Amino acid sequence: MIRVGVDVGGTFTDLVLEQVDTGGRRRVFTHKVSSTIGDQSVGVVRGVVELCAIADVQPGQIDALFHGTTVATNIVIERNGAEVGMITTKGFRDILHMGRHKRPHNFSLQFDVPWQSAPLIKRRNRIVVDERILPPDGRIETRLAEDQVEQAAELFAERGLEAVVIGFLFSFLNNDHELRAAEIVRRVMPGAFICASSEVVNTIREYERFSTAAMNAYIGPRTKRYLDNLKARLREAGVNAYVRIMQSNGGVSTIEQASRNPVGLLLSGPAGGVIGGRWTGEACDQRDIITIDIGGTSADISVIRDGALTIKNPRDTEVAHLPVLVPMIDIDAIGAGGGSIAYVDSGGAFRVGPKSAGAEPGPACYGKGGTQPTVTDAQVVLGRLDPEHFLGGGLAIDPALSEQAIRTHLAEPLGMSVKEAALGVLKIINNNMSLAIASNSVARGIDPRNYSLMAFGGAGPLHGVALGQMIAAKNVISPLHPGITAAMGLLVTEPRYEFTQSSLAILQSAGKAELEAVNAVFDRLQAEAAAQLAADGIPPDRQRFERVAECRYVGQGFELRVAVPHGPFTAGSAQEMARRFFAVHRTEYGHAFEDQAVQMVTLRVIGSSSSDTLALPLLEKGGRRNPSEAALYARPTTFDDGETVQTARFDRMKLRAQDVVVGPAVIVQQNSTTIVPPGYAATVIKLGDLVIARVGQEG
Structure with missing residues (x-):
């Protein structure tokens, strides 16, 4: 079986291919291509064809293709x-x-x-x-x-x-x-x-x-035109696999269902990253994680508590300040990424983002006509990104263009050196991201000191340790393939549909008629969910159903999601629901009024199915310290304290389990670069993920 995951970002399109042969042996291949903003399907299909060539398989051999897209979100943001x-x-x-x-x-x-x-x-x-x-x-x-x-x-x-x-x-x-x-x-x-x-x-x-x-x-x-174009281009390229589209709720849907209700795709792209982050956390034995997916255009932040995704409550589900009552993973996106443009505003203030250079023309170092300095240009000037290893050498970058852009637009107007200006760019962007992380954690009663910060996306591991320091995270995780984590998340998702119906009832005093009405609604919603799963070709024995109710205190303006007990809805179930509501309310707001009546407002049935999951091979055990077998060369690199030191480069694909890389070090790979500053050490986990902590605290 061959499965492909494709995640489209504002700058790059990320791809992963998993092949399982008849003997059960698994091979995983990754790839990255520039996104085609005019029609994302062009870049998607080109990337799929190139990835097949890398894996030495034919496009017609692909059995399933999973796709995360930003098409729907971009339409709303751009208002077109x-x-x-x-x-x-x-x-x-x-x-x-x-x-x-x-x-x-x-x-x-x-x-x-x-x-x-x-x-x-x-x-x-x-x-x-x-x-x-x-x-x-x-x-x-x-x-x-x-x-x-x-x-x-x-x-x-x-x-x-x-x-x-x-x-x-x-x-x-x-x-x-x-x-x-x-x-x-x-x-x-x-x-x-x-x-x-x-x-x-x-x-x-x-x-x-x-x-x-x-x-x-x-x-x-x-959105429908895009999905139709995608289907047609895939067919022309010889891909006859079934296609599934990532939804905002963390599940996947058919092209037909996504075309009918595209509103469910508004967080399609970022959702795959959170799913991939949870899956990586399981491999690292970490269940409490703050994820930050830093791409070329945006940084997407989410919190995973005890291994569970956080679904937004209805009062919070909005896009471009407009309410959208569809289930969404709780993700906060800010305009901060590798392509974020640094500039001096009309008042003389030093600013970074949210405007991005995107894929075209991209950062100045790409040599595609961009002249504005970006975060990526600052990383290049500071020696953190090497031309010969940028995208595995697949994209040529020119450090002289980065230096020129920063000197002309930042250093000279602000009266500082190029190095100081580049450090300023990173300090500003990191502060912007750390404040966003705090608003999604500390402001909600979450103590980052008990959480791992997982930084992924192409630019994530460049900023991971700095952000971990700023929020005082327990440690920092750099996934095995940081730039492809969202695409890998697509291969560990499952079909997931939610069907809703409002049905008002006071839980503590619900009588026979109200209970019968609730059971009738749940039965009808489950039948609709079963019919949709069956239309996807999922047999009854693989179908799973979960019931959720949105509840509130009587007279309250908005509801909280509460899990409904299994079995027929009885008076006992209603009392248990009230207790669960108090617990959720206490978690969200720090208090609960247990003497008040609770009203159930909207009922939901979530239909899903278990699916094949991505499995990576265990690494050979190394147990080495700064292994010479993985060392490449050393080059001057400037860290956040302003010190420039000769810094070794390591090939990540040559690291083994339990190897430790002590900073200062730069760990390079095809889809990202991980920075290990002085005083920190990166430990390689069983699948190749890196856990980075202060020296003496690793492990």
């Missing part, structure tokens, strides 16, 4: 999605404009309110129709005016709109009107992207539900 129309209940045309009447920053006069200044759907394209569903049972008060729906669709077709969303009040209680309206619009506009809010996210709160459905329609046409 589809022109969308909306059909909604009469009187509720401006829900998307009003939101919750809450400003993101209450006391800021300058802060932009994005859902008003740049709405996903223009007001002229929001059309109201007569219909009304009433709570609490979803009875029909006013029947749907089908002629008005048809007229609205004809108007949208005349305007040339690419997508239409149907969002009616209380459709989570009864979605008959939404489904009928969607049917009419599909008949009038057969080529358009059509979705009903209840098909995207079937939950309470009309603004959040409408916003999520609007986002789905906004990114839908371009």
Whole structure:
């Protein structure tokens, strides 16, 4: 069997291929190519073909391809999605404009309110129709005016709109009107992207539900075109494997499902990195980890507690300040990466990022026309990146161009030396990242002193120890293939789908009728999850189901996710749910009011299946100290204290288990470079991961 993982970043596309022969012998190959921003599928397919050549296999031999993509996220960030129309209940045309009447920053006069200044759907394209569903049972008060729906669709077709969303009040209680309206619009506009809010996210709160459905329609046409292009290009290259797309919740989905509900892909790219980080942590016997994935454009931060991924609570799931009610791994992204541009602003301040040089033109040292100094240029000037080992020698870099860019744009304007300016770039970017890590750990009651910092992505191990020092992490981990960790994470994921339905009940006082209603909802959601898994070709004996409820104190504004006990939902289950809610609330906020009533608001069934996992061979035991067999040469290198010392280079692929590399040292490999400063030592773990700690504290 041959499986391939492909993760597309803003600068590079990372690939990993695992081959398992009939005798069970496994071989793993990695590769990295420049991302093609105009159409990511071009770089993906080129990378797959080149990786097959490296592994000496044919593209047609690939059995499965797993893909993490930033297409959906980029559409939202760049605001270049589809022109969308909306059909909604009469009187509720401006829900998307009003939101919750809450400003993101209450006391800021300058802060932009994005859902008003740049709405996903223009007001002229929001059309109201007569219909009304009433709570609490979803009875029909006013029947749907089908002629008005048809007229609205004809108007949208005349305007040339690419997508239409149907969002009616209380459709989570009864979605008959939404489904009928969607049917009419599909008949009038057969080529358009059509979705009903209840098909995207079937939950309470009309603004959040409408916003999520609007986002789905906004990114839908371009995302579907990308996935269609990917499928076609893979076929042309001879790849006939089944393709799975990484989702924001840490699972994978089919191309068809991802095309219908692309809103689930908004954190597709970073999610693979967190999955890969957890898998690496298991190999290093570390279950409490702070991950930071530093690529060319951004740094993505997440926390793994006791080996478990953190899923965001509904109040926090947003993209570009717009609420998106889909399950997401808790990841915070900031504009900090190897391509982040350093500059002196109009006030004379020294700044780095968030603007990035990206893949084109890239840092100045790439020689592709970039003249602005970047973080990568600073690393080159300080002697931390060697031209002959950058991407294994696959990408030529020119240190003279880095020096020129830093001198012209930073050193001379600020009256400092090139070395001081380069150190300043790293100090600023590291401070930005350490503050972001603190806001995702310390601010949430997590003590980094008890956690390992895992730094990956192409630039991660260059910054890992410095960041570990700044946050006082227990130690720092550099995975075996840092630049490919997100792609490797794709090969340890599983199919994962979440189906939702709002169903309100007070846990401590739920009666027979409420319990029966909850069980009926769970049964229906599990049947939907089973049907989706079966459509993916997963037999019933491999299907797994998990139940989650979003709960709150009665009258509270937002909910917390709570695991539901197995078996039929009984009065005893409800009491246990209340206890679990108090425990989750105490973890999140430091307190719980156990005498207060708890309300269950939204029910979720998560359908998944166990899948083949990536397995790497154990390294031969070495037990050596600064092994000469792995030593390459020594070169002057400047560290964060400003001292320049002659520093040995080591070939990571020649290190063995239990080898120790004592700093100062630079450990090079094809997809990344790991810095071991003076006073630190890197210990090689059984699969080749490095655990870096202060000398005397290693192990």
